[in-house]
Amino acid sequence: GAGVSQSPSNKVTEKGKDVELRCDPISGHTALYWYRQSLGQGLEFLIYFQGNSAPDKSGLPSDRFSAERTGGSVSTLTIQRTQQEDSAVYLCASSLAQGANSPLHFGNGTRLTVT
Amino acid sequence: AQSVAQPEDQVNVAEGNPLTVKCTYSVSGNPYLFWYVQYPNRGLQFLLKYITGDNLVKGSYGFEAEFNKSQTSFHLKKPSALVSDSALYFCAVSHVFSGGYNKLIFGAGTRLAVHP
Numbered sequence: 001g002a003g004v005s006q007s008p009s010n011k012v013t014e015k016g017k018d019v020e021l022r023c024d025p026i027s028g029h030t031a032l033y034w035y036r037q038s039l040g041q042g043l044e045f046l047i048y049f050q051g052n053s054a055p056d057k058s059g060l061p062s063d064r065f066s067a068e069r070t071g072g073s074v075s076t077l078t079i080q081r082t083q084q085e086d087s088a089v090y091l092c093a094s095s096l097a098q099g100a101n102s103p104l105h106f107g108n109g110t111r112l113t114v115t
Numbered sequence: 116a117q118s119v120a121q122p123e124d125q126v127n128v129a130e131g132n133p134l135t136v137k138c139t140y141s142v143s144g145n146p147y148l149f150w151y152v153q154y155p156n157r158g159l160q161f162l163l164k165y166i167t168g169d170n171l172v173k174g175s176y177g178f179e180a181e182f183n184k185s186q187t188s189f190h191l192k193k194p195s196a197l198v199s200d201s202a203l204y205f206c207a208v209s210h211v212f213s214g215g216y217n218k219l220i221f222g223a224g225t226r227l228a229v230h231p
Contacts, residue, residue, distance in 0.1 A: 045219070
């Protein structure tokens with residue numbers, strides 16, 4: 001079956017521009033996560049959705065970052081006024097169940113480059 | 116606070132030899148432990164997990180991992196390495212009291228290079 005789909009796969013943007021990254025989770029997966037993978041920081045948790053609500057936004061680096069989820073499915077991560085330090089691979093993951101032992105299924109990520 | 120350490124940036128192994136990728140963790144209470152693999156330009160793929168029960172966990176592609184509570188370790192192993200196993204491996208931990216969801220804390224990753 002289809003896995004987690006992320007678009008675009010690559011995004012190059014100029015400093016100061018806004019970007020939107022999209023995630024389509026596996027059908028039926030209620031939990032959705034965003035992570036950021038960068039050379040200096042490794043894999044960082046950004047935000048967790050259960051359905052359309054985000055009970056844990058603790059990993060969002062600044063108020064320039066926001067995310068939403070609609071219909072319990074698609075999620076969009078928005079970065080406003082991008083900075084060069086935002087350059088990274090943004091990974092989305094979903095899981096079938098809410099529990100702490102439920103494996104995450106990751107998409108291939110969006111590679112964001114801010115010039 | 117939870118943390119995961121992968122002490123080796125890179126592990127080099129000859130094809131056919133056994134491999135071990137090391138992971139130690141720090142968490143209060145009982146941990147949930149995971150291994151993921153990442154191939155170039157791809158997302159992370161789940162390999163195996165330890166939740167409870169037998170300390171030796173078997174996963175995908177012939178990999179296994181041993182949970183050692185006294186040493187707070189969860190090393191990944193494979194009896195006979197393949198060139199196709201070359202990839203970036205991540206150990207991760209979550210916690211039974213993490214709010215009911217799987218907020219994974221990842222190690223820095225270990226690059227495995229298997230040479231023919």
